[in-house]
Amino acid sequence: MVSNLSVLIPARNEEPNIKILLPQLLEKYKNYIREIILINDCSTDGTQKVLRQLKKKFPKIKSINRRYNPGVGNALKEGIKNLSTRSKYVLFMDCDFLANINDIDKMIRHIGEFDGIIGSRFIRKNSLVSYPPLKRVVNRLYHHLARILLKIPNSDLTNNFKLYRTSLVKRIYPLLTASDFACNAELGFYPVLMHARITEIPVSWQERTKQMGLSKFKILKVGPSYLKVFIHLLNFKNKK
């Protein structure tokens, strides 16, 4: 059975979402979760204040408050460095995955057979509700290139919705170079290149409502970083 589960969540200005997400996770998965590590990067809204309140009520919540050099990759690496020594599994997820809380149940039930399970938005039809068309095209192109050049057939390895064994996370950690969103691609692709047992389950994706705050993802800004990661992945594959 899954125990000693660490949940790693990067956050930047996510006050409205963490108020809902963290209590729901702890309510639904209290038998599994050892810790939720929320890595708060330079938030200018009430994220830190809400976190302080939540931590009083839920001792399993830990926070890392980063004050400079923000970025999802920097935050995730910091989170991994701070995992409990007793951590056996790590769940990576975003603050706006409120609609995906129930999907974790399936991941937990099946992780015994795998080293990692990734939530894919591209297995089931109609899984994407108002997904930005440009992001979709670029995402599909990235995975298409991966199929051809890396011989990786998986459908959505860049989604930051992954349940991994902690031992696997520690093997990937030294390979992580991206400071931004492209770290999600490193976390998804390296395990497959390392021949870890990775599978995907279908999940849906829902656009942020007005109440959920703004997206921080800017495709033109992070595009070069994803390309750099792809070159690292190619080099890694060719060296093996």
Ligand SMILES: Nc1nc2c(ncn2[C@@H]2O[C@H](COP(=O)(O)OP(=O)(O)OP(=O)(O)O)[C@@H](O)[C@H]2O)c(=O)[nH]1
């Ligand atoms: N720690 C940290 N977290 C960040 C930073 N930028 C974004 N995040 C978090 O990363 C997660 C994903 O960010 P989103 O803005 O939802 O990006 P996205 O999912 O690609 O965009 P959407 O399509 O709007 O959902 C959220 O939990 C954010 O709070 C950052 O600089 N530092």
Ligand SMILES: [Mg+2]
């Ligand atoms: Mg999002």
